[in-house]
Amino acid sequence: MDAVQPRSTPGVTAGHHFSSLQICPHKAWSDYFLPGSLKADPPGFLLAMQREGIAHEEAICQSLFPGAVRIPERISSDDRQRRTVDAMQAGAPAILQAYLAAEGRVGIADVLELVGPSSESATGFLYRVGEFKRAQKLMVAHVLQAAWYTDLLGEIQGQTPTEAFFILGDGSRIAVPLAESSSIFSGQKSQLNALRDPAARPGPHLCKACLSCPWRSVCIPELIATEHVSLLPGISRAMAERLRSTSGVTRWPVLATASDEQLLDYGIPSRDWPLIRSAALCLSAGQAVTRQPLNHATLRALSAISIEFGSGASGAAGAPPPQAAWLENDGAGPTRIEIAPDWTADLSPVAGRTPIVVYGATELAITHRLLRTAGGQSPHVVDLLALIENFVHAPLQGLELAQVTEYTNPALTCPADGPGRVMAMRAVINWLAGDRGVAA
Numbered sequence: 523m524d525a526v527q528p529r530s531t532p533g534v535t536a537g538h539h540f541s542s543l544q545i546c547p548h549k550a551w552s553d554y555f556l557p558g559s560l561k562a563d564p565p566g567f568l569l570a571m572q573r574e575g576i577a578h579e580e581a582i583c584q585s586l587f588p589g590a591v592r593i594p595e596r597i598s599s600d601d602r603q604r605r606t607v608d609a610m611q612a613g614a615p616a617i618l619q620a621y622l623a624a625e626g627r628v629g630i631a632d633v634l635e636l637v638g639p640s641s642e643s644a645t646g647f648l649y650r651v652g653e654f655k656r657a658q659k660l661m662v663a664h665v666l667q668a669a670w671y672t673d674l675l676g677e678i679q680g681q682t683p684t685e686a687f688f689i690l691g692d693g694s695r696i697a698v699p700l701a702e703s704s705s706i707f708s709g710q711k712s713q714l715n716a717l718r719d720p721a722a723r724p725g726p727h728l729c730k731a732c733l734s735c736p737w738r739s740v741c742i743p744e745l746i747a748t749e750h751v752s753l754l755p756g757i758s759r760a761m762a763e764r765l766r767s768t769s770g771v772t773r774w775p776v777l778a779t780a781s782d783e784q785l786l787d788y789g790i791p792s793r794d795w796p797l798i799r800s801a802a803l804c805l806s807a808g809q810a811v812t813r814q815p816l817n818h819a820t821l822r823a824l825s826a827i828s829i830e831f832g833s834g835a836s837g838a839a840g841a842p843p844p845q846a847a848w849l850e851n852d853g854a855g856p857t858r859i860e861i862a863p864d865w866t867a868d869l870s871p872v873a874g875r876t877p878i879v880v881y882g883a884t885e886l887a888i889t890h891r892l893l894r895t896a897g898g899q900s901p902h903v904v905d906l907l908a909l910i911e912n913f914v915h916a917p918l919q920g921l922e923l924a925q926v927t928e929y930t931n932p933a934l935t936c937p938a939d940g941p942g943r944v945m946a947m948r949a950v951i952n953w954l955a956g957d958r959g960v961a962a
């Protein structure tokens with residue numbers, strides 16, 4: 523944290539703090555205190571999901587709330603609040619992007635839906651909160667956010683609705699009674715309140731969510747520099763806290779060299795010792811630390827493919843149509859396979875290569891389409907990005923190929939072109955297969 527200066531006062535509590543808290547308390551604290559300029563760019567897959575979410579929301583608004591008042595996003599907070607209350611007082615049938623604010627708190631509800639006129643409401647009408655979700659199932663964080671908006675709405679209209687509703691990805695509408703989650707909601711509000719203290723900083727802890735977290739470029743260097751115990755898989759945040767408070771242990775090398783008796787003293791169950799010790803060996807040797815064993819022989823047999831797009835760049839979401847596929851070639855430079863506009867390509871160099879490995883959902887979809895167009899028996903295709911996301915426990919700065927190679931092979935610059943990406947993928951595969959590595 524040397525170079526990172528947190529703000530002395532927290533930002534306002536907003537709906538997103540509830541989802542941050544569900545993921546990691548340090549994320550919620552960082553949301554309060556760290557400047558937005560320190561946020562890392564969202565990974566490509568998250569951007570694609572956000573775009574889909576916006577399109578989904580737009581479609582719902584048009585079909586279910588065509589006459590709604592929309593509160594503009596690009597005006598001042600005061601104006602957004604004023605326009606929201608004006609629309610409530612006018613009895614608008616629905617209010618999109620409703621801006622609900624109170625002292626130190628804010629919430630932007632996807633929609634406020636008119637329930638009806640009410641002489642007991644401070645605005646003359648009663649509204650309820652609705653949220654649009656692309657998911658087909660509700661998550662706890664969704665309900666807590668709706669409860670947060672409903673609390674704020676209750677303060678404005680003087681009456682708090684007992685339920686909120688959700689429009690899910692399949693178009694279904696469900697009403698959720700908020701009383702069912704009220705004790706969880708109160709607990710989370712108290713936790714968030716406690717985190718509004720700069721001294722309450724929980725500190726980073728390496729977990730799966732770090733890979734796509736906006737604060738990763740602040741947390742990951744700190745975890746590496748402090749040799750944090752969470753660099754070992756299987757050390758939960760609760761266990762790390764216990765190790766720190768009862769034994770003063772914060773660094774993973776201490777666990778790596780601990781005797782059985784010491785590990786017992788630290789309260790680490792014996793069933794976790796093999797994983798902790800083998801992970802520590804891998805970390806010391808700069809090899810991949812995985813959450814479960816990977817088959818190294820299968821990894822070495824993978825043949826890497828990267829797609830070249832019209833612009834010459836590869837792997838970009840929303841990129842122009844593919845022009846070529848670059849196939850890894852044993853002992854020689856990658857082979858270029860031309861792709862015609864009708865998606866036909868001479869895939870004979872791919873024959874007999876199985877499994878094939880690509881990087882990311884975009885190249886996975888393109889490779890599947892090429893193989894389908896070519897016909898015949900398709901080889902198994904593996905997504906290296908998904909493999910890393912699901913199995914690797916390493917302090918990576920993100921999931922882009924360049925960010926992975928920066929950790930696994932710091933001397934290797936990952937070029938943006940097809941041949942360069944194929945070589946970078948091979949370097950990452952070799953690291954996963956235990957053939958090379960660097961120390962954390």
Ligand code: SF4
Nearest residue numbers: 546726727732735741
């Ligand atoms: S990068 Fe990881 S530790 Fe840091 S705030 Fe995000 S999830 Fe928490």
